[in-house]
Amino acid sequence: MGFFKGGTLFTLSVLLFFSFLALNLFLTLSTSLEYENVQKEISPIVQELANGNNGLFEGFGSGDFNLNQVTDEAQESMKNYCKNNTDYSFVFESNTISIPCSSLEEGKRAIVNEAVRDIVEDAYYRDYDCIFWSCLVKEKIPLFLVSQKAKDYWKEKFYFSLIASLILIALIFFLVEKKLNFPILVGSILILSSLPLLKIKGIISFLIPEKFEALSLFLNIFFSRSYMVFWISFISGRVLLGVGVGLRFSNAEFIKKIIEKSDKKEVGTNGKEAIVKKETTRKKK
Numbered sequence: 001m002g003f004f005k006g007g008t009l010f011t012l013s014v015l016l017f018f019s020f021l022a023l024n025l026f027l028t029l030s031t032s033l034e035y036e037n038v039q040k041e042i043s044p045i046v047q048e049l050a051n052g053n054n055g056l057f058e059g060f061g062s063g064d065f066n067l068n069q070v071t072d073e074a075q076e077s078m079k080n081y082c083k084n085n086t087d088y089s090f091v092f093e094s095n096t097i098s099i100p101c102s103s104l105e106e107g108k109r110a111i112v113n114e115a116v117r118d119i120v121e122d123a124y125y126r127d128y129d130c131i132f133w134s135c136l137v138k139e140k141i142p143l144f145l146v147s148q149k150a151k152d153y154w155k156e157k158f159y160f161s162l163i164a165s166l167i168l169i170a171l172i173f174f175l176v177e178k179k180l181n182f183p184i185l186v187g188s189i190l191i192l193s194s195l196p197l198l199k200i201k202g203i204i205s206f207l208i209p210e211k212f213e214a215l216s217l218f219l220n221i222f223f224s225r226s227y228m229v230f231w232i233s234f235i236s237g238r239v240l241l242g243v244g245v246g247l248r249f250s251n252a253e254f255i256k257k258i259i260e261k262s263d264k265k266e267v268g269t270n271g272k273e274a275i276v277k278k279e280t281t282r283k284k285k
Helices: 002-033 034-050 067-081 108-125 148-175 180-193 196-207 210-221 226-282
Strands: 087-092 095-098
Touching: 002 034, 002 180, 002 196, 002 210, 002 226, 034 108, 034 210, 067 087, 067 108, 095 108, 148 180, 148 226, 180 196, 180 226, 196 210
Parallel strands: none
Antiparallel strands: 087 095
8 A cells, every 4th residue: 555545544544534433423312312312311400400500501691590489489379279270381481381289289499390391392392593603692590501402412413423533434345455454444433432432421520610510411421321322332233343354364375275275376477478378389399
């Protein structure tokens, strides 16, 4: 392999590594932001806000997020309202919250849980009329980051990375001289790119001070499916690696036989040429 060709192959391999890395990251973000997963992961955090732990979003001007106080007021109003109705509704932080009157008998905690569920659902499916990153400035509480809009945004990035990866894989295939090494190379790169997913939650916890633990929990929502994506990439890489190694070993004897046949044919041809030359010499004599 020439220097230029080898350098190009190395550059494409590095680009493929980063492309796979982005692919894994975007897949993690999009799968982590599925509604059922968001509802499960974010509810305890909103509960913290309801209990007065407002440090999580204070940088966004949400220090007055006092769901606890609002549910206290709602509980009092529900006592009379629920005598003739089955659901009680009120507006909180631009969210319309509907609470079954049956929750009144279960106590305040049940009312808060219903309120949290409604807030998360409304925030997730809301039609945000802003560009993804500009929503950070526009929204008081950045729950849009764990919305369907965010999920679709990261999914779009995932497909873009997938196309880029496939193009790079095709280019690498044409540059690799020994094609049996191709699946080994791609599989190895895919395995390496999956490894950071194992440590990403630990890195978040390490970088964020202990007093901002709620923020760490919030960021972990985005990577709650990191282990799942790791295993998808890791197993896919191992399969490619296994296929490549298997092909090399299974084809070793086959290739050897082809070479031996080629050598025998060449010897036979050379032998015939020698006989012809000998006969020609005799005739000349």
